[in-house]
Amino acid sequence: MMRRERWLSLGVLLLMAALWQGLSMLFRAEAVPGEPMVPGWQVLATRTLLSMADYWPGGFGVPGVVSGAARSYAAAGLAIVGNSLDTIVRLYTGLLLGGMLGSGLGLLVSWSRWTRRMVQGPLQFLRMLPLLAMVPLFQLWFGIDFIGKIMFVAYGVGVIFFAGVVNAVGNVPQIYIDNGLTLGASRLRLYRSVILPAIFPELRASVLLSLGTGWAAVLGAEYLGAQSGLGYIIVYSEQFGYLDRMMLMALLFILYASLSYAAFDALARRLLAWTPQTARGIVIE
Amino acid sequence: MSDAAPMVLVSRVSQTFRRADGQKVRAVDDVSVQIPEGQFVCLLGPSGCGKTTLLQMVAGLLAPTQGEIRVAGQCVRGPAPERGMVFQKDSVFPWMRVIDNVEFGLKCRGVAKPERQAIARRYLAMVGLAAVERAWPRELSGGMLKRVAIATVFANGAAVLLLDEPFGALDYVTKRQLHDVLLTLWGAGASGGRRTVLFVTHDVDEALLLADRILVVHSGRIVDDMAIPAPRPRNSDSLLLPAMVANKHRLLAHLGLEVAPAVPVLAQ
Ligand SMILES: Nc1ncnc2c1ncn2[C@@H]1O[C@H](COP(=O)(O)OP(=O)(O)OP(=O)(O)O)[C@@H](O)[C@H]1O
Ligand SMILES: [Mg+2]
Numbered sequence: 001m002m003r004r005e006r007w008l009s010l011g012v013l014l015l016m017a018a019l020w021q022g023l024s025m026l027f028r029a030e031a032v033p034g035e036p037m038v039p040g041w042q043v044l045a046t047r048t049l050l051s052m053a054d055y056w057p058g059g060f061g062v063p064g065v066v067s068g069a070a071r072s073y074a075a076a077g078l079a080i081v082g083n084s085l086d087t088i089v090r091l092y093t094g095l096l097l098g099g100m101l102g103s104g105l106g107l108l109v110s111w112s113r114w115t116r117r118m119v120q121g122p123l124q125f126l127r128m129l130p131l132l133a134m135v136p137l138f139q140l141w142f143g144i145d146f147i148g149k150i151m152f153v154a155y156g157v158g159v160i161f162f163a164g165v166v167n168a169v170g171n172v173p174q175i176y177i178d179n180g181l182t183l184g185a186s187r188l189r190l191y192r193s194v195i196l197p198a199i200f201p202e203l204r205a206s207v208l209l210s211l212g213t214g215w216a217a218v219l220g221a222e223y224l225g226a227q228s229g230l231g232y233i234i235v236y237s238e239q240f241g242y243l244d245r246m247m248l249m250a251l252l253f254i255l256y257a258s259l260s261y262a263a264f265d266a267l268a269r270r271l272l273a274w275t276p277q278t279a280r281g282i283v284i285e
Numbered sequence: 286m287s288d289a290a291p292m293v294l295v296s297r298v299s300q301t302f303r304r305a306d307g308q309k310v311r312a313v314d315d316v317s318v319q320i321p322e323g324q325f326v327c328l329l330g331p332s333g334c335g336k337t338t339l340l341q342m343v344a345g346l347l348a349p350t351q352g353e354i355r356v357a358g359q360c361v362r363g364p365a366p367e368r369g370m371v372f373q374k375d376s377v378f379p380w381m382r383v384i385d386n387v388e389f390g391l392k393c394r395g396v397a398k399p400e401r402q403a404i405a406r407r408y409l410a411m412v413g414l415a416a417v418e419r420a421w422p423r424e425l426s427g428g429m430l431k432r433v434a435i436a437t438v439f440a441n442g443a444a445v446l447l448l449d450e451p452f453g454a455l456d457y458v459t460k461r462q463l464h465d466v467l468l469t470l471w472g473a474g475a476s477g478g479r480r481t482v483l484f485v486t487h488d489v490d491e492a493l494l495l496a497d498r499i500l501v502v503h504s505g506r507i508v509d510d511m512a513i514p515a516p517r518p519r520n521s522d523s524l525l526l527p528a529m530v531a532n533k534h535r536l537l538a539h540l541g542l543e544v545a546p547a548v549p550v551l552a553q
Contacts, residue, residue, distance in 0.1 A: 175374055175376050179378070179434075180378075180389075181364035182344055183438075183441055184365070184366030189392075273421070274381075274423065275423070
């Protein structure tokens, strides 16, 4: 059954790739001379890939294009790895920071019913605020380098975690808390052994949401002021009408997003082995 | 604590709920009762008469709207491990394996891992669940879950046991076996004394077999307070003693199943 589903999704993927190829052959319009609006796979796999070498500043014995060397696949590969790493490190530092601060704050606020009620209003307001509108603000506050970007990602993700934790704690059935208390649990023990595991299933949705938001945030931050990273390559490409490079970046996002999703999913499955079968089926599959 | 002072003292306690539709419910209505240390008390009464509410107040999970509850001389202000509670609803933590559930109270008290594991295993064996100690609660039946909850509370060794229909979901055989487990535990209190038990049930025979004293609850009030002096250990034959038969008729009359000759109603 699982195997058949896998084959099915692989088939759909191949179909989409073929469709793209068909489109590229049908629409031959060019953004600027020599740059197709819909780059086919033969372009992406050769010229586009090689063009990545432009983003390699040189190092590891592979000279950069800026210092006069010809484009090479080695430089292109290094450029992809290097820029991807830049973005991913920014993303995960921000995710980690935002996740910890957001959930920590959420747990703190959930300490009493009063504090929980107090933050309910401002929380709605924070969630409504469009994230990308805040990019310039964060740049002015924290600068356009590393700190500015991770703070921005942390903010975007932190709001999600904060809201997720506050809601989830509010939904923990009273009977579990009562059971813990009559068995002699301290407040701290209650948080560790009852509230945290009880909110985890609900929090999983927040984590998945924050993975998406995290990507959006880190790219947004890179659009507006970065000298490296996938977002930087996209903005740079846009200025010259290099649609093929933008497409290549999109493919990389899909790859990274799928990988992180799969990794988290595997982790969640292990941590949530206790949940009833049905709930697991609906949310994950 | 002197022998005269009651272990559980409930004085003029009331609890009023306001339902979502605005209607007020007087779940417990001006109840007073004294329970000496070591007494096994059964609470009997129709559904919705306030038994769970009363038990929750003694547990400290619910503050009385009026009145005061004292346990071992101390005013009850919140839950404490000296008052163990088996809940009517499912309370087993679904994210802990069976044995971790049973160990939980001991862990809270800082009992070392090997020791608490040994204790948990002993109680799991007593309730007949030795084979499933590594199972997840979702893999157990309703009656098995109930037994996990019972083992958890028993393992924690509280001086006062508050049991809200603990055996309601169980088959007859398991129920009778667990009666013996409960009675053994009752007799094995701290320093050789007996524990104090408040046991809610709908089962008249169960109450007669277990109790020193039966409190009949109706519409939030205690309407009868019966001593059950039959000798222990009791068995099915005990129910045939003339005094027991009389008590049973009286209880059935309270539940509206029999018209009894002049049931003495306790003055409130
Ligand atoms: N949290 C609550 N909010 C509003 N009303 C409540 C609440 N808890 C209990 N009640 C009401 O109080 C009354 C007594 O409830 P309680 O649960 O104590 O009954 P019970 O004697 O335990 O019944 P059963 O034998 O069915 O368990 C009922 O009328 C019930 O509707
Ligand atoms: Mg009840």
